Amino acid sequence: MIEISLLKKIKTYQGVLELKVDTTFHTQAITRILGPSGVGKTTLLKVLAGLITPDEGHIEVDGVTWFDALTAYSKKVQDRGVGFVFQDYALFPNMTVEAHLQYGCKDADYIERLLDIAEMAGFRNNLPRQLSGGQQQRLAILRALSTKPNLLLMDEPFSAMDLELKARLIDHLRVLFAEQKTTVILVTHVENEMSGEGIYSVRLTERGIDAVR
Known part of the structure; x- marks a missing residue:
């Protein structure tokens, strides 16, 4: 389990928001975080x-303690085994699609599987500027997966994809997550995105984690 009890004050254009979270997330499972914009999901x-x-x-x-305010301890980022799919993709502009994956993984067979999963094999030699927004988003997902993270954090990871491609990719990802026993926490505004049996959902509001279903 991931046990979280925290307070973080966030400066916004509307003033200071207090992010308060006191909850648990299941490990080796997918949890979706829903909620309105500006409540602190990212x-x-x-x-x-x-x-x-x-x-x-x-x-x-x-x-295992990852953070404790009382002792001023915070586990190093590189020691957490986390993959992160950022909203802005955070790609390396001078690296090809394949080089992005090779940066995190030396297993050629696994890289080929990732490229196939995201239907990106034909773009392996492209730079990010040569990709569409949806292709860049798929590359961001693959780059995060290349290290086989224990915890994968995904921030609106499918927003630039068409519905059919998104559905195919999600099906492949769910198989991969189950195989690798990956803990996935996904922020989304789409109620039915990555939903279904065995997937947990929580709603974050200004009051904190408001509901679990």
């Missing part, structure tokens, strides 16, 4: 990744 992902430090609280993953 910030919560960045806190889990170690990119943002909470003001108060603690985070524990399968019995």
Whole structure:
């Protein structure tokens, strides 16, 4: 389990927002985080990744402390085994599609599988500027998967894809996640995205985690 109890004050154009989260997430499972814009969903992902430090609280993953405000301890980002799919993709402009994957993985067969999963094999030698928005988004997902992370954090990862391609990709990803026993936390505004049996959903509001179903 991922046990989270934290407070983080976030400066926004509307003033200061207090992100308060006191909940647990299942490991080796997919959890969707729903909720309106501006309540701190992206910030919560960045806190889990170690990119943002909470003001108060603690985070524990399968019995291991990742953050403790009382002792001023924060597990290093590189030691958390986290993959992150950012909203802005955060791709390397001078690296080809294939080079992005080789940066995180030396297993040629696995790289080929990732390219096939995302229907990107024909673009292996393209640079990000030579890709469409949807292709860049798929590359961002593959790049995060290339390291076979224990925890995969995905921030609106399918927003630039058409419905048919998204459905095919999600089917492949669910198989891969099950094989690798990946813990996935996915931020989305789409109610039925990556939904179904065995997938958990929570709703983040200004009051914190408001509902679980």
